[in-house]
Amino acid sequence: MKFIELALKRQSTRKYSNKPVEEEAIERCIKAARIAPSACNAQPWKYIIVKDPVIKEKVAKATFGTIASFNKFTLESPVIAVIVIEKPNFMSRFGATVKDIDYHLIDIGITATHFCLQATEEGMATCMMGWFNEKEIHKILNIPKNLKIGLLISLGYEEEGYKQRMKIRKEENKVLSFDSY
Template identity: 35%
Template sequence: MKVFEAIKNRRSVRDFEDRNVEEEKIERVLEAARWAPSWANTQCWRFVVVKNQETKSDLAEALSENNPAADAIIEAPVVIVACAKKKVSGYKGGEPATEKGDWYMFDTGLAMQNLMLEATNLGLGTVQIGYFNSERVEEILDLPEDVTPVTMTPLGYPKRVPDPTSRKDLDEIVFAEKFEE
């Protein structure tokens, strides 16, 4: 699959087949994440691969109430929790290098985009989940104080692939030389 094809075919999948994901494919999506760009090549991201049913159920309970992805966390054979080391990305000499502060959200987002595109390429489904109780996820995964959960995705073979969602036209989001709205 070509990159642009993967970009256009990626969907938020919340229904998964009762089928394990091959270890080679899990490693491949993680390898894709590893090759994402990051601030000064700091690679602040860390990934926790969860297959244990009890742990997945605990993670699902950490999601916001009525989150449509809660069942997907339980149903998918794998959940990947993307975490980040704090005060690494966007820092120089222990201090924030820009007014934007810690860049871990940005860098981890790039890594997850790579992961999700490679998953699409391999015929796997994902859905980005960011609305959850971070403190609870830290407890569940026994994260150290300098690591924070950023996002998570169930990973598996889609039972159903949703239709594409609409996108704004380029003339609504692209400006020449200066921002105009």
């Protein structure tokens, strides 16, 4: 698949079938995620792959509540990847302080994208999630209190008949200019 086709194919999937995900496919997603670039090569991430059904259900339930119920689809996805933000190396932290930019958050976005695109290439479906009960997930997965969770990614196969959506994006002239703002 050409890269542009892959990028177009990846979409946030919110309806999953109960088809299980193969271990090897997850490993390839992690392989792609692991080689992502990061500021000062700090690689400030650790992936926790949650696939035990009991633990996965607990994590899924921590992604929605009574008011914000939009992540309920996580109950269906067979796997949830939890990206923990590890302490970046000294150079990355130094650069972040000087430049006042949270490089580690950029790094998390890039590694998560690698993960999702590899999953897409495998014919699987994903959805990145930034909305979850962090405290609860810390408890469920024994994550040290001083580490933040960057993103969650649901992983599985789309429910049969789930449609490829049109990409709703800003016009090109709104997100691009040449040689000057």
